[in-house]
Amino acid sequence: MNINDLPPFDPADPAGVDDLLTERERDVRDAVARLCATHVEPNVAEWFESGDIPEIRELAKRLGELGLLGMHLEGYGCAGMSATEYGLACLELEAADSGLRSLVSVQGSLAMFAIWRFGSEEHKQRWLPPMAAGDAIGCFGLTEPDAGSDPGSMRTRARRDGDDWVLDGRKMWITNSPVADVAVVWARTEDGIRGFVVPADTPGFSAPRIEHKLSLRASVTGEIVLDDVRLPADAMLPEARGLRGPLSCLNEARYGIVWGAMGAARTALASALSYAGQRTQFGKPIAGFQLTQAKLAEMAVRYTHGVLLAMHLGRRKDAGRLRPEQISLGKLSNVNLALDICRTARTVLGANGISLEYPVIRHMVNLESVLTYEGTPEMHTLVVGNALTGIQAFR
Numbered sequence: 001m002n003i004n005d006l007p008p009f010d011p012a013d014p015a016g017v018d019d020l021l022t023e024r025e026r027d028v029r030d031a032v033a034r035l036c037a038t039h040v041e042p043n044v045a046e047w048f049e050s051g052d053i054p055e056i057r058e059l060a061k062r063l064g065e066l067g068l069l070g071m072h073l074e075g076y077g078c079a080g081m082s083a084t085e086y087g088l089a090c091l092e093l094e095a096a097d098s099g100l101r102s103l104v105s106v107q108g109s110l111a112m113f114a115i116w117r118f119g120s121e122e123h124k125q126r127w128l129p130p131m132a133a134g135d136a137i138g139c140f141g142l143t144e145p146d147a148g149s150d151p152g153s154m155r156t157r158a159r160r161d162g163d164d165w166v167l168d169g170r171k172m173w174i175t176n177s178p179v180a181d182v183a184v185v186w187a188r189t190e191d192g193i194r195g196f197v198v199p200a201d202t203p204g205f206s207a208p209r210i211e212h213k214l215s216l217r218a219s220v221t222g223e224i225v226l227d228d229v230r231l232p233a234d235a236m237l238p239e240a241r242g243l244r245g246p247l248s249c250l251n252e253a254r255y256g257i258v259w260g261a262m263g264a265a266r267t268a269l270a271s272a273l274s275y276a277g278q279r280t281q282f283g284k285p286i287a288g289f290q291l292t293q294a295k296l297a298e299m300a301v302r303y304t305h306g307v308l309l310a311m312h313l314g315r316r317k318d319a320g321r322l323r324p325e326q327i328s329l330g331k332l333s334n335v336n337l338a339l340d341i342c343r344t345a346r347t348v349l350g351a352n353g354i355s356l357e358y359p360v361i362r363h364m365v366n367l368e369s370v371l372t373y374e375g376t377p378e379m380h381t382l383v384v385g386n387a388l389t390g391i392q393a394f395r
């Protein structure tokens with residue numbers, strides 16, 4: 001075959017991974033990309049700089065209209081898309097900003113998934129349709145000031161008082177909590193750790209905003225404070241017992257990160273490639289220097305590795321064959337790859353690499369948070385190490 005008959009080389013997809021996608025998967029990806037190009041990318045640098053998203057409810061409704069909230073869940077107004085389609089959506093969302101993917105991930109893979117998987121029929125009927133439409137925003141209360149990687153040491157308590165439950169405690173670093181209509185809160189009871197559906201207007205519930213963040217600034221983050229929050233008996237998620245409940249939700253969110261991190265990487269690589277072709281030094285574009293080309297080539301290789309791993313894990317998840325340890329492997333690998341790509345891209349842009357006029361530094365500092373949340377790299381390393389050796393090294 002003559003080389004002229006081959007498809008052209010695409011710098012945005014160096015290995016031609018797009019060939020592995022179905023027409024429907026491409027349609028989902030392209031629809032999310034269009035939404036981001038129209039409603040997010042023109043505003044996201046300003047949101048990041050101000051540390052707020054004034055249009056967050058309008059944005060949530062747009063995401064709901066496209067079927068992106070709880071998109072991999074079945075019924076109750078959810079789109080019922082495949083795991084691979086959900087992953088591609090996460091990649092496009094995080095190509096715009098990690099905060100946007102966090103909004104979708106917390107809503108669909110944490111709060112909605114918890115209700116869908118462990119809630120009563122009443123919980124599902126009440127909350128899932130408005131959450132899928134973006135008319136209600138949810139959050140997920142697991143992390144505490146002194147219980148991050150070790151959620152089993154949580155101090156939030158739920159005690160029985162007659163037929164009611166009374167919750168006391170504090171959750172920390174909770175995405176969406178200051179704007180949430182409902183929270184899924186995990187608490188210790190006499191029978192172990194259980195989950196509760198807590199409407200945000202319940203007396204004693206508050207969600208102060210966390211200020212002074214230097215990462216994920218285009219994301220609303222807060223605490224959850226529970227001060228004698230009284231709930232009816234049916235507020236408990238009936239099917240969730242122990243840590244398996246919240247950890248299964250976290251695995252759903254971690255899967256989205258495997259894909260999403262590569263979206264941030266793709267944007268950084270594209271920005272570096274464009275800049276290198278335009279920036280002139282010593283009489284020619286810096287893209288013409290060997291050291292710059294080495295950086296660009298290495299970034300392209302790492303990006304391709306990450307996308308191929310995400311694609312493989314997505315196919316396994318769609319086939320019902322994806323193990324939690326494999327999700328840990330994917331998160332550990334792809335967030336590290338994405339961080340390396342963003343840091344290298346920053347050097348290509350030189351001093352401009354720290355300016356919000358370019359997306360690179362925003363993605364780079366966002367990924368510092370993504371590296372830590374939904375399981376630190378240390379914890380995922382130990383999960384993979386345990387799977388490899390059969391010996392647990394957590395304690």
